[in-house]
Amino acid sequence: MNLPRAHANPLIGLSSTLLALAVSLLATVVLLVVFGSHPLSALMSFFVGPFSSPLAWGNTLNQSSLLVLTGLAASVAFGAGAFNLGGEGQVYLGGLAALAAALFLPPVWGALGILAALVSGMVAGAGLGAVSGALKARWQADELITTFLLSASVVPVVDSLITSPLFGAAGSFLITSRKIPQEFWLPGLLAPSNLHWGALLALPLAVIFGVLVNSTPWGYRLRLLGRNRAFAQYTGLSMASYSLLPLGLSGALHGLAGALGVLGTQHALVQGFSSGWGWNGIAVALIARTNPWAVVPAALLFTFLDQASRMVVLQGQFPFQLSALFQAAILFFITAQIVRRRS
Amino acid sequence: MAPNSPAVLASLVRLSKTFADNGVRAVDEVSLELQAGEVLALLGENGAGKTTLMALLAGLEVPDSGEVVLASGQPPSLKAGIALVQQHPPFAPELTLWEHAVLGLPGRFPGKKAARSLLEASAARWGFALNWDELCRDAGPLALQKATLTAFFLHPLTILILDEPTAALGPAEARSLLASVRAWVRENHACAVFVTHKLHESLEWADRVAVMRAGRLVATTTPADSSLEALSSLLFPRRQRPQVQESLPAPAASLPPVFMAQGTRADFELRGGEILGLTSLRGEGAEELEEELTGLADLPEGRLFLAGTDVTTASIAALRRLGLSYVPSDRMGRGSSPYSALASNVIPYQVTRLAPGGILRSHSVRGYFRELAKRFSLQGEPGQRLVTLSGGNIQKLIVAREMDHGPKVLILAEPSWGLDLEARRELYRLIRQAARAGSAILILSSEPQELLEVCTRVGVLREGRLQGIRLVEHWTSELLGRELLGVVN
Numbered sequence: 001m002n003l004p005r006a007h008a009n010p011l012i013g014l015s016s017t018l019l020a021l022a023v024s025l026l027a028t029v030v031l032l033v034v035f036g037s038h039p040l041s042a043l044m045s046f047f048v049g050p051f052s053s054p055l056a057w058g059n060t061l062n063q064s065s066l067l068v069l070t071g072l073a074a075s076v077a078f079g080a081g082a083f084n085l086g087g088e089g090q091v092y093l094g095g096l097a098a099l100a101a102a103l104f105l106p107p108v109w110g111a112l113g114i115l116a117a118l119v120s121g122m123v124a125g126a127g128l129g130a131v132s133g134a135l136k137a138r139w140q141a142d143e144l145i146t147t148f149l150l151s152a153s154v155v156p157v158v159d160s161l162i163t164s165p166l167f168g169a170a171g172s173f174l175i176t177s178r179k180i181p182q183e184f185w186l187p188g189l190l191a192p193s194n195l196h197w198g199a200l201l202a203l204p205l206a207v208i209f210g211v212l213v214n215s216t217p218w219g220y221r222l223r224l225l226g227r228n229r230a231f232a233q234y235t236g237l238s239m240a241s242y243s244l245l246p247l248g249l250s251g252a253l254h255g256l257a258g259a260l261g262v263l264g265t266q267h268a269l270v271q272g273f274s275s276g277w278g279w280n281g282i283a284v285a286l287i288a289r290t291n292p293w294a295v296v297p298a299a300l301l302f303t304f305l306d307q308a309s310r311m312v313v314l315q316g317q318f319p320f321q322l323s324a325l326f327q328a329a330i331l332f333f334i335t336a337q338i339v340r341r342r343s
Numbered sequence: 344m345a346p347n348s349p350a351v352l353a354s355l356v357r358l359s360k361t362f363a364d365n366g367v368r369a370v371d372e373v374s375l376e377l378q379a380g381e382v383l384a385l386l387g388e389n390g391a392g393k394t395t396l397m398a399l400l401a402g403l404e405v406p407d408s409g410e411v412v413l414a415s416g417q418p419p420s421l422k423a424g425i426a427l428v429q430q431h432p433p434f435a436p437e438l439t440l441w442e443h444a445v446l447g448l449p450g451r452f453p454g455k456k457a458a459r460s461l462l463e464a465s466a467a468r469w470g471f472a473l474n475w476d477e478l479c480r481d482a483g484p485l486a487l488q489k490a491t492l493t494a495f496f497l498h499p500l501t502i503l504i505l506d507e508p509t510a511a512l513g514p515a516e517a518r519s520l521l522a523s524v525r526a527w528v529r530e531n532h533a534c535a536v537f538v539t540h541k542l543h544e545s546l547e548w549a550d551r552v553a554v555m556r557a558g559r560l561v562a563t564t565t566p567a568d569s570s571l572e573a574l575s576s577l578l579f580p581r582r583q584r585p586q587v588q589e590s591l592p593a594p595a596a597s598l599p600p601v602f603m604a605q606g607t608r609a610d611f612e613l614r615g616g617e618i619l620g621l622t623s624l625r626g627e628g629a630e631e632l633e634e635e636l637t638g639l640a641d642l643p644e645g646r647l648f649l650a651g652t653d654v655t656t657a658s659i660a661a662l663r664r665l666g667l668s669y670v671p672s673d674r675m676g677r678g679s680s681p682y683s684a685l686a687s688n689v690i691p692y693q694v695t696r697l698a699p700g701g702i703l704r705s706h707s708v709r710g711y712f713r714e715l716a717k718r719f720s721l722q723g724e725p726g727q728r729l730v731t732l733s734g735g736n737i738q739k740l741i742v743a744r745e746m747d748h749g750p751k752v753l754i755l756a757e758p759s760w761g762l763d764l765e766a767r768r769e770l771y772r773l774i775r776q777a778a779r780a781g782s783a784i785l786i787l788s789s790e791p792q793e794l795l796e797v798c799t800r801v802g803v804l805r806e807g808r809l810q811g812i813r814l815v816e817h818w819t820s821e822l823l824g825r826e827l828l829g830v831v832n
Contacts, residue, residue, distance in 0.1 A: 211702070215702050215703050215704075215705075216698065216701055216702060216703055217694035217695050217697075217698045217701070217703055219703075220687070220690070220694050220703060221691075221694070223683075223687075224680060224683070224687070224691065227680040227682055227683050227687075228676075228679070228680040228681070228682075228683075230673075230676055230677045231676075231677060231678065231679060231680045233639075233659065234639070234659065234669070234671065234677050234678065235659075235663075235691035235692070236658070236659045236660035236662075236663045236664075236691075237660070238658065238660060
């Protein structure tokens with residue numbers, strides 16, 4: 001399995017990433033100019049649109065904070081050589097657990113209830129990740145397969161629970177759960193955008209994980225595991241606990257992202273609300289070469305591209321698929337670069 | 344030569360090959376002619392260069408100098424009629440045997456039915472009964488080897504090379520395979536070369552026997568002019584034992600053994616300051632023993648004691664805490680992280696110490712590397728990636744890491760594989776130094792000569808069992824060679 005490797009010389013790694021980004025931006029501009037009926041205004045709305053109003057850049061920041069979390073989640077797992085492809089399900093299950101806590105805890109708990117709901121989300125995500133870790137520790141089941149399959153089977157279960165009497169709104173035909181009590185809403189920032197106080201968690205978490213992974217004995221062992229599993233085992237690492245740990249942590253971060261989506265943005269669990277967060281987190285982790293420090297700029301960049309292409313699409317000049325096309329261009333150049341280095 | 348001297352199918356002319364990654368001259372000026380209608384056996388110790396020579400003949404490796412001249416004038420390749428059947432043919436586990444066999448067949452894919460009937464006809468000629476619908480994953484090495492061989496015969500072949508073809512076979516199967524090979528050679532005026540370390544096999548089935556040692560062809564003879572005895576001393580010549588520079592003081596017998604195996608296939612007692620060497624031919628149990636003694640695999644029988652503690656079922660971490668250090672034969676796969684920095688490769692047992700307050704400080708990591716580098720004269724900068732070092736320097740780094748914390752027991756497996764003379768000398772000096780410092784040392788090596796140079800006691804593993812340990816003074820390389828091959832007077 002090909003993993004992006006952090007280069008021994010970080011400057012070389014950084015410059016080649018920047019080069020890949022420059023090339024993909026150039027490709028985007030070319031697409032805009034060639035296919036746009038008004039190239040100049042398309043370029044304007046692409047590059048300026050995401051920052052044009054508090055609404056626009058509040059939403060950009062909110063979305064990138066979630067991508068920081070799922071990007072960290074993927075980075076932690078990938079860096080330790082564990083392929084967590086179950087982000088989607090872990091986010092969704094985390095959202096469900098947070099919803100359950102917020103619906104059934106007494107509203108008077110206030111901030112404590114918020115904390116409890118966030119922790120529930122993390123525990124649920126971690127639990128789902130840890131199941132794959134345990135399967136790997138016990139039966140050497142490939143986590144690439146098990147995380148994906150577990151996630152794929154969790155999604156429809158959560159879908160059906162949302163509208164069940166337990167969580168659903170009576171008599172509603174919307175595919176959403178009941179609203180959670182206002183006491184448990186994360187306070188908004190920059191109204192009318194989606195940004196909320198919970199988004200501020202992303203930055204300190206990135207710093208904490210950056211330090212943990214890059215500068216602690218524990219992070220050293222995780223990186224060793226990612227670089228050469230047989231060597232890690234030879235030095236005496238317990239393969240069982242180090243199978244559980246990265247997947248559990250990764251699941252916890254995914255779960256937290258789901259919980260924040262419920263408490264901060266939707267205030268309910270809307271079916272499919274987190275669709276794509278897990279996969280985009282993987283893209284962010286790849287751009288960041290699994291280094292937690294680089295996840296923040298990678299997430300900002302990825303969100304900017306996403307929002308920018310939406311802006312262009314909203315202008316009506318381009319088909320809806322354009323946004324995906326731009327992201328594909330970026331991923332293409334980043335991964336092409338990895339392949340070249342490996343060969 | 345007889346007046347009607349047989350046609351030469353291929354001439355190897357002064358072939359040489361040095362591997363860039365470790366600087367070892369695997370094949371050194373070898374010239375040899377392969378004649379139509381003959382079966383040639385190629386004998387040699389592990390690492391003598393047999394496999395490399397055969398890869399050169401088959402066109403799978405390119406020689407640094409010299410050439411392979413075929414009677415047809417073509418460059419050597421499968422297309423030119425030369426096939427090499429590896430000891431462990433590579434395969435795709437999910438393919439059936441017939442799919443495996445038709446992979447890489449020249450021309451258009453013949454279709455399942457046609458392919459099957461071709462294969463079955465070819466297999467019948469060889470007397471192979473194969474279930475062609477079996478998955479490669481389930482087939483086992485023997486069936487795979489047979490399927491691979493069968494597939495090669497769909498090509499027009501003139502030279503067939505078999506690398507250790509009978510290693511996995513029982514005596515009856517080995518006979519039938521070699522008999523078929525000989526019949527095919529005679530019938531088609533072709534040539535077959537088989538690489539082996541079984542002397543009696545080469546005497547029984549070959550028309551000529553070639554012996555390689557340290558990359559050179561040292562003799563070609565015929566079974567009629569040779570014997571088990573003669574071949575054995577060609578393989579393991581009587582050599583002057585090199586003077587051991589500094590002799591090690593014998594450990595007091597009253598000292599309790601620090602490392603001990605009881606009731607296993609290879610029982611031993613090892614005291615501090617001793618260097619015990621165990622040697623075996625490839626595939627005779629040394630690989631398994633390496634993993635069993637170091638906690639990577641379970642001991643099938645018996646018990647293992649380290650520093651007075653029963654460690655039969657102990658984890659690797661527990662073994663290391665008790666003072667076991669280990670230099671594995673697989674340096675890049677198991678003994679290091681090739682794409683990590685040198686500093687990352689030396690600190691796994693030091694990380695907690697280097698991280699006061701839980702934060703690993705890069706200046707203390709670099710400082711530790713520099714200090715270790717100074718003491719063991721290691722090459723490179725702390726941030727340099729390990730793969731950029733030569734094989735000898737990588738091995739020295741691993742040995743330094745394993746010796747640094749003054750191990751009670753140090754196990755080294757194939758410690759000098761791929762090292763040049765200078766690097767070996769340095770390695771042996773380090774091993775003696777560790778023994779003098781009180782470590783008990785166990786070396787597993789397929790090179791008997793090196794054990795005679797560095798060990799205080801030596802034993803032979805044959806067919807997975809230890810055949811008895813003697814003081815090094817009581818061995819000669821000739822005796823060791825006979826014990827290895829199981830040649831009894």
